[in-house]
Amino acid sequence: MENSSHTPAIAAENCPVQPWETAPIDPRVERLVNELIGRVADKWTLLVLELLEEKGTLRFTQIARQIEGISQKMLTQTLRQMERDGLATRIVHPVVPPHVDYALTPLGNSLSAAFCGVWSWAETHLATVEAARARFDARD
DSSP states (O other): OOOTTOOOSSOOTTOSOOGGGTSOOOHHHHHHHHHHHHHHTSHHHHHHHHHHHHHOSEEHHHHHHHSTTOOHHHHHHHHHHHHHTTSEEEEEEOSSSOEEEEEEOHHHHHHHHHTHHHHHHHHHHHHHHHHHHHHHHHHO
């Protein structure tokens, strides 16, 4: 059943709750979902989320060393946005030299858990996706 006032941006056939089928979607919720998908789909946010979930509280420099290819500017932007969204906490230690620790909040942990499904899907369908890519690439 399609809501005439809204078409969801993402097909959620397997989602147990499909509120757009029974009631209009709150535009604030839709905006947040779209923002979070865009942000978390960004590889840096996903990698930081995964690292903090796996390792717990880390210093900025520890995160930078463990995420290959991330610049200091991108890591700073990513962590600030995660903090703004309530996904991570930033703890400044008033020592000389100062250092800053980052950790996931309960909200960040819950988002990380939600993305476990993506990893499970990728593990299950890896061979199928690789075969599809090989067929596509062979066409040219």
